[in-house]
Amino acid sequence: MAKLPVPFEQLTREFGPHLAYEPPGGWSGRGEPEKLVKTHCCFCGQGCGIQLKVRDNRVIGFEPWEEFPFNRGKLCPKGVKRYLQNNHPDRLLDPMKRVEGVGFVPITWDEAFETTAREIRRIQAEHGPNSVAVLSGVSLSNEKSYLMGKFARLGVKTAELDYNGRLCMVSAGAGNKKAFxxxxxxxxxxxxxxxxxxxxxxxxxxxxxxxxxxxxxxxxxxxxxxxxxxxxxxxxxxxxxxxxxxxxxxxxxxxxxxxxxxxxxxxxxxxxxxxxxxxxxxxxxxxxxxxxxxxxxxxxxxxxxxxxxxxxxxxxxxxxxxxxxxxxxxxxxxxxxxxxxxxxxxxxxxxxxxxxxxxITGQGNGQGGREHGHKCDQLPGNRDIENPEHRAYIAGVWGCDESEIPRKGHPAPVIMEMIHSGEIKALISICFNPLVSLPDSNFTREALSRLEHYTAIDFFLSETAQHADIVMAGSLHEEEEGTVTSGEARVNRIRAAVTPPGRAKCDTDIVLELGRRFGQGKYFDHFKTPEDIFNELRVASRFSTVSYYGMTYERLEKEHGIFWPCPDIGHPGHPSPVRRPQVPHRGREGALQSGAIPAKCGRTRRGVSNYPHHRPGGFSVSKRDSDKAHRRARRPMSRAVRGDPSGFGSGVRNQRQGLGSCGEPARIGNAPGESGDHDSPGYGLHPLSLGGKKIGQPPYDPRVRSDQRDAGVQKSHRPDPSSRSRRSRADYRRVSAKSRLPRENGRKIQELS
Ligand code: SF4
Incomplete structure (x- = not known):
């Protein structure tokens, strides 16, 4: 029953997003920190070093970390506000269950775990193991990414696992692998x-x-x-x-x-x-x-x-x-x-x-999150789940029979289609907000409402988690030990500065306990700390192209991160994996591993000609991803950033005039300077955090099922009714008939007007 228990407005009042608040002690009265914790910013894949100021088990500010070589103490407008999440008033502090007509009410952890395990097993008994899906996210640490892959396959025993990198840079990953x-x-x-x-x-x-x-x-x-x-x-x-x-x-x-x-x-x-x-x-x-x-x-x-x-x-x-x-x-x-x-x-x-x-990697662990096995076709070490040798190796690491590892599942957008069609009936998600991230919010909302059971693990009540039956209050980067891998493939050590607030738990503890409640403790009981998970990950990645085997927590801290591959203890790591002429090449001894692939001259499906305005999806200086976290820091952040006054990116003036997006007539960037500091005529930025509504079928890259965002034609366009294209006119009629704003978008615009 994954429907909203009460109207959206009521949930928003209670759980946010609330835009502005002050850190503990106010902006000026926070006092001296008890300790400084060297860790890394989680707001994007650059992995900048930062020192968090901690007092009374709360993050109260930050200091630059000038010795960390990547950013030498520099931080961007997102980074300087990231510490505000830890004490944010919207933080989930308790496990909760959905109560029709009431909202979400706190429950015990035992009830949360038991309800989830009982419902998942009931549905699997009736409809088979793959009637349950697991959706994961690449803002999770490497340890959690690895754990989610193992949990879905050996704990839940489903093949239907995928991650939100599918909606991000999976095409880049596929291109890299083909070429290098x-x-x-x-x-x-x-x-x-x-x-x-x-x-x-x-x-x-x-x-x-x-x-x-x-x-x-x-x-x-x-x-x-x-x-x-x-x-x-x-x-x-x-x-x-x-x-x-x-x-x-x-x-x-x-x-x-x-x-x-x-x-x-x-x-x-x-x-x-x-x-x-x-x-x-x-x-x-x-x-x-x-x-x-x-x-x-x-x-x-x-x-x-x-x-x-x-x-x-x-x-x-x-x-x-x-x-x-x-x-x-x-x-x-x-x-x-x-x-x-x-x-x-x-x-x-x-x-x-x-x-x-x-x-350039997007999410906080966009690189590491696509290496450790929570993709539908992947096992740890970027191994192929259909490759018999790879399956046998990972089965050896996991201590299971090879046949226990499910085969390849489906990409996240297809999983959502399977939920919509009723083929998948239950969902467990962590750090994935598909109601905003997937290209068609209305379709996703409809799909979620058809689930028989949905458990969400998250630290804020995201738009997607509002549809959950059970919400498990999880943790932030600074509340758990671990590692993340930056866009240049440097594996960085992240540190627990504080413990999760209230009755919230570390994500790792939640997932491990779920594994036990599913009766699969033998695969998870040996993990006492995130370092135990990392040590298994090292072995699982050994002999692969993505070897972390030579890394230890101690080395990562001492050496300010290590680039993979790092195949042996004592190996310095590879800042560049293709320094010639040492790296072997497929075919020619002593040459680079690089293959040129012929590319055709052409354009993306649903090209440009039928649409007079284009709003490529993207991020702005104050926003990225589904913006569950960043938007809660928007107001103080936006004050600091000239040129992005509302967080909407370019096209803001028209948005604020209520001319709208998602099919309503829009006038965006028609003249230089009309709608923001950095517009081009005919183009505006559509922050991906606004969600979207499709015009026609959502288009995907057939090789990797990544969606088309940056051609900007599936969202927020006013198709030209005079166009000679039959498809365009049909799209226009369809859009006109449903031209009201999706609720979430309308709400956001109202709040900012
Ligand atoms: S958001 Fe990215 S660039 Fe900005 S401080 Fe954080 S890691 Fe660095």
Missing amino acids: GVDRAAGAWTDIPLADVIMCAGTNVAECAPITTDYIWRSRDRGGKLIMIDPRVTPLARTCDLHLPVRPGTDSALFVAMLRILVEENLVDREFVENYTSGWADTEAAAMETSLVDAARITGVNLEDIVRAARMWGEAKSSFLLHARGIEQHTKGTENVLSCINLVLATGRIGRPGCGYGT
């Missing part, structure tokens, strides 16, 4: 300041990964050039050397055209591609079939600028490529990623100082 055989940045951030040219594709670095901006500026200070590829004039695009305002969804056409120019102008590093790559001839042939005039027409970028970009990139001595969700969250996200990696391979700018490639 490993899923991580192929270079450390310390190479960025040494690069002569930096190209950023689909990434609003200054707002979404502000500390990386510093690395880029260090390159520019010594004369480095910056190419920005983005439909919007983002803050870095305002001052870059060359801005390519590519139409949403046409990125690969741009990259393939650039590759053709590199070939034609003899800017390809022949020695490199012949000795260190495979598949180059096919890639080059595909590029040469591409018409540059067509590419310019498709992308909307002047041909002269495409040529300038290719020459700037091709003639440089060193270069670094960064990309993010702007090219990844598309129906052809994997192909976009591969086509821009091809530019790196064409010029041999990898595996040497000042050269490299990286994808």
